[in-house]
Amino acid sequence: xxxxxxxxxxxxxxxxxxxxxxxxxxxxxxxxxxxxxxxxxxxxxxxxxxxxxxxxxxxxxxxxxxxxxxxxxxxxxxxxxxxxxxxxxxxxxxxxxxxxxxxxxxxxxxxxxxxxxxxxxxxxxxxxxxxxxxxxxxxxxxxxxxxxxxxxxxxxxxxxxxxxxxxxxxxxxxxxxxxxxxxxxxxxxxxxxxxxxxxxxxxxxxxxxxxxxxxxxxxxxxxxxxxxxxxxxxxxxxxxxxxxxxxxxxxxxxxxxxxxxxxxxxxxxxxxxxxxxxxxxxxxxxxxxxxxxxxxxxxxxxxxxxxxx
Amino acid sequence: xxxxxxxxxxxxxxxxxxxxxxxxxxxxxxxxxxxxxxxxxxxxxxxxxxxxxxxxxxxxxxxxxxxxxxxxxxxxxxxxxxxxxxxxxxxxxxxxxxxxxxxxxxxxxxxxxxxxxxxxxxxxxxxxxxxxxxxxxxxxxxxxxxxxxxxxxxxxxxxxxxxxxxxxxxxxxxxxxxxxxxxxxxxxxxxxxxxxxxxxxxxxxxxxxxxxxxxxxxxxxxxxxxxxxxxxxxxxxxxxxxxxxxxxxxxxxxxxxxxxxxxxxxxxxxxxxxxxxxxxxxxxxxxxxxxxxxxxxxxxxxxxxxxxxxxxxxxxxxxxxxxxxxxxxxxxxxxxxxxxxxxxxxxxxxxx
Numbered sequence: 001x002x003x004x005x006x007x008x009x010x011x012x013x014x015x016x017x018x019x020x021x022x023x024x025x026x027x028x029x030x031x032x033x034x035x036x037x038x039x040x041x042x043x044x045x046x047x048x049x050x051x052x053x054x055x056x057x058x059x060x061x062x063x064x065x066x067x068x069x070x071x072x073x074x075x076x077x078x079x080x081x082x083x084x085x086x087x088x089x090x091x092x093x094x095x096x097x098x099x100x101x102x103x104x105x106x107x108x109x110x111x112x113x114x115x116x117x118x119x120x121x122x123x124x125x126x127x128x129x130x131x132x133x134x135x136x137x138x139x140x141x142x143x144x145x146x147x148x149x150x151x152x153x154x155x156x157x158x159x160x161x162x163x164x165x166x167x168x169x170x171x172x173x174x175x176x177x178x179x180x181x182x183x184x185x186x187x188x189x190x191x192x193x194x195x196x197x198x199x200x201x202x203x204x205x206x207x208x209x210x211x212x213x214x215x216x217x218x219x220x221x222x223x224x225x226x227x228x229x230x231x232x233x234x235x236x237x238x239x240x241x242x243x244x245x246x247x248x249x250x251x252x253x254x255x256x257x258x259x260x261x262x263x264x265x266x267x268x269x270x271x272x273x274x275x276x277x278x279x280x281x282x283x284x285x286x287x288x289x290x291x292x293x294x295x296x297x298x299x300x301x302x303x304x305x306x307x308x309x
Numbered sequence: 310x311x312x313x314x315x316x317x318x319x320x321x322x323x324x325x326x327x328x329x330x331x332x333x334x335x336x337x338x339x340x341x342x343x344x345x346x347x348x349x350x351x352x353x354x355x356x357x358x359x360x361x362x363x364x365x366x367x368x369x370x371x372x373x374x375x376x377x378x379x380x381x382x383x384x385x386x387x388x389x390x391x392x393x394x395x396x397x398x399x400x401x402x403x404x405x406x407x408x409x410x411x412x413x414x415x416x417x418x419x420x421x422x423x424x425x426x427x428x429x430x431x432x433x434x435x436x437x438x439x440x441x442x443x444x445x446x447x448x449x450x451x452x453x454x455x456x457x458x459x460x461x462x463x464x465x466x467x468x469x470x471x472x473x474x475x476x477x478x479x480x481x482x483x484x485x486x487x488x489x490x491x492x493x494x495x496x497x498x499x500x501x502x503x504x505x506x507x508x509x510x511x512x513x514x515x516x517x518x519x520x521x522x523x524x525x526x527x528x529x530x531x532x533x534x535x536x537x538x539x540x541x542x543x544x545x546x547x548x549x550x551x552x553x554x555x556x557x558x559x560x561x562x563x564x565x566x567x568x569x570x571x572x573x574x575x576x577x578x579x580x581x582x583x584x585x586x587x588x589x590x591x592x593x594x595x596x597x598x599x600x601x602x603x604x605x606x607x608x609x610x611x612x613x614x615x616x617x618x619x620x621x622x623x624x625x626x627x628x629x630x631x632x633x634x635x636x637x638x639x640x641x642x643x644x645x646x647x648x649x650x651x652x653x654x655x656x657x658x659x660x661x
């Protein structure tokens with residue numbers, strides 16, 4: 001097990017290295033420099049700044065320097081904010097994003113599983129069609145539409161919750177809801193399909209033949225088996241949430257990573273863009289790793305297959 | 310001997326998009342204490358559906374009991390509430406399923422799966438139930454039960470899993486055990502072991518067994534009585550000797566005739582011509598008439614009643630009517646019947 005985790009961490013580092021490399025060269029392909037928007041600077045001033053940040057060096061040298069700093073844990077200094085380290089900027093920004101992401105993923109997935117369960121138990125009944133309707137809406141309508149609707153109705157018309165900004169828990173509710181619609185819908189559809197299949201399997205009949213009641217059949221025998229495939233999609237869901245935050249944070253003016261990322265792209269702030277990309281990539285590979293380990297917890301067949309070696 | 314189970318005019322239907330499929334069309338039989346009744350018949354004859362109906366485990370919402378009574382110790386199971394049935398299932402009537410590879414929950418320890426009904430029906434504590442589970446694993450001859458009880462199904466072979474399924478079914482000393490093709494998915498040597506095990510356990514516990522199979526060799530080995538099902542009806546029922554040595558229904562002749570024997574010399578296997586009737590629109594008269602080379606005119610018009618052959622032996626064929634011509638089973642079938650008799654008596658003889 002320990003060996004497996006070490007191996008996975010090694011692969012994780014390789015992945016991050018590749019992503020760092022690709023994002024570095026993609027940055028270089030972008031038109032313009034961080035100073036493009038600064039039209040008040042004279043030609044000389046530009047030269048001084050470019051020289052200072054090493055942007056006049058040939059690209060391979062820039063790349064080697066970048067990697068060298070990266071290995072030491074230094075993500076560079078932002079162009080946009082004077083003399084502020086990228087690490088520091090990201091640290092300030094990660095809190096709101098993490099809170100939104102976790103709230104949306106956890107609550108969305110749990111609600112989705114419950115909705116899917118209800119649909120499966122009530123197969124071809126009212127609840128089934130109801131949850132299918134919710135799921136199709138959730139999957140096909142983009143989150144920014146929901147965001148706008150929530151802001152208008154809940155925030156403005158009803159005035160129950162703040163429309164935007166970030167100043168305490170109640171500010172996180174609307175963006176979390178807008179974000180969680182997609183994972184909720186996906187989890188609901190998935191759980192329904194899996195649960196229907198599991199409920200039709202032989203061991204469920206065995207359980208019924210033992211005299212287990214419906215509740216026991218669904219939760220004790222059904223749910224765990226239906227959850228195994230569901231774990232697989234939590235990774236991609238987490239990723240879709242990360243990309244979702246780019247838009248949602250912008251709409252709700254949440255000072256998170258996503259909003260930072262968007263404004264950095266607008267200003268060609270290379271170090272921040274690359275730092276954010278790396279952070280997203282890092283979070284993604286870590287989530288995948290956790291999910292792979294989670295498989296073993298839920299499914300004894302996978303756990304023991306690894307343990308035997 | 311007292312009747313454990315009495316099934317009277319049981320009819321089971323399935324609602325499909327095309328209409329009502331009459332899977333079981335009026336089945337009557339009884340099961341005595343401690344006896345083994347085998348139900349044989351080809352796929353789709355309604356054997357499994359009949360037993361699922363006994364447990365009230367028909368696939369919902371399409372399958373339902375249309376008519377009839379299932380008397381278990383005098384109580385009509387058709388009229389019991391779901392709650393009542395949950396109390397009965399696993400305690401008084403249990404079931405062994407066909408495929409041991411899929412009938413155990415893959416994410417639950419084997420011990421927990423056995424303990425479940427003990428805790429539910431016999432109100433045992435987890436500790437007691439675990440002790441009993443180990444005893445049961447020992448009873449079904451699984452080596453190292455103390456270790457095995459904590460393992461998952463994937464750590465067991467097919468034959469071992471079927472032993473676990475049997476242990477689950479036996480956990481609460483059921484009065485009736487329904488075995489739905491329990492050996493079909495196993496290879497032949499394991500089949501023999503499982504059959505021996507079931508016979509031993511029956512002797513020990515005096516359980517009544519309904520044994521569904523399409524393997525006539527297995528029937529000869531385990532059963533006291535045989536019911537032959539065709540198109541949702543029992544066409545012949547009697548003791549093993551009645552049905553094997555003195556079969557009366559042409560369908561039973563066909564079944565016996567299509568069974569290969571060890572000493573048969575023909576290169577080709579005999580098969581009953583034609584296909585079973587469509588139970589969406591059951592044919593008029595005897596359902597077997599169109600495949601029956603001995604069919605009489607009346608077979609196409611009117612359904613034959615059950616004729617009594619002997620005290621224990623009944624068959625539903627017009628050939629038994631007093632006006633019917635005297636027809637003997639074909640010679641090839643007779644020859645095979647002798648062959649089956651010799652194969653079948655082998656294991657039985659060993660036993661005594």
